[in-house]
Amino acid sequence: MVIQQKSMLQRLKLLALAGVAAVALNACASPRGAGGGTATPDFSSMSNEAKHAAVQDLGAKYQQKPNKQTAIYFAAALRAIGQTGQAVSVLEQARLQHKNDEEIALAYAKALAADGKFNRALNILEATIRPERPNWNALSVKGAIYDQMGQNARARELYNQALVIAPNQPSLYANLGLSYAMSNQLDQAEAALRRAVSMPQSTRKVRLNLALVVGLQGRFDEARSLYARELPAEDVEANMAYIRALLTQQNKWDRIKGSS
Structure with missing residues (x-):
């Protein structure tokens, strides 16, 4: 399925820098003994x-x-x-x-x-x-920077290197998931984000990014349910409207409606 990449890249770059994966660039716990x-x-x-x-x-x-x-x-x-x-x-x-x-x-x-x-x-x-x-956190930050520069495959190499050092860090799977989303590999993005969400140290922001990726695949009921666990009703609907607007801009909305 071919979509217009620029719009998604611009939005997910902002999410990756200020959101989760935001996780790599935001202040996050770095346990001693794990390179932090x-x-x-x-x-x-x-x-x-x-x-x-x-x-x-x-x-x-x-x-x-x-x-x-x-x-x-x-x-x-x-x-x-x-x-x-x-x-x-x-x-x-x-x-x-x-x-x-x-x-x-x-x-x-x-x-x-x-x-x-x-x-x-x-x-x-x-x-x-x-x-x-090597410091897993430093590798993750470096990966996030490459994602911001549009070099997603290179970023994912760094996240995977970091996961060898710190296999139980949800932030690494979260960054990996957003990296896949930025290159429109939504199945892989969802798998990585679900792995992050399953971990004890996972954050609300990671769960919201999972909801976003699920919604971008046209599974609106599931996305709404995921948002509803984290947000008040008015914010849930605002996020769903955002997803629909993004899909409309990518010319995907008609195809999703036609297949549902």
Whole structure:
């Protein structure tokens, strides 16, 4: 089934950067012993009010004591409200104090990518990822950047490398699923997202992305049911309207109606 790729790519690129897979670029827990370190809350899943409150709180703490953890938290919260340039600035200052710190470098790469500075972010990651001791989170962030650049197959190679190191990380399957969706491989996208959803650490955002991918395949009742588990009724219908509008723009709506 041939569809117009550009519209889906543009929308799912935004989801991958600010949504789940968003997961790779958002602040997420990185367990020690799995190639991670400082665990940070997932600000992206918070309400707008909570995000702005976190920015205010962390900004005050950063002004009082701009240590490594506060810098990483503050930058992640800034990215969650779209203040990507400010997040970059915070981490540029942190790098001056922690020049060889892997966690600061990774947070800096995330901020650069969120700010659209993909090549700079990749350069940071190339200098950070050690072939003899690869960091699954760094590989995932690198993959998310390649997805943003439209190099989906290359991104999936990195996610699969990361899964060898951290096979129980739902964020990796979530990113893999969105990567498949961005190249219109919706069956594979659904399989990866369902794997992510089945894991204990899975987030609400991953479940919403699964609903989106199910809806894009024309299974509207199932998509509505998945949304209804996570959202109030008015938001469910808004999401369903979004899916129908996206399918209409891709010239798929008539074909789905005709086959149902």
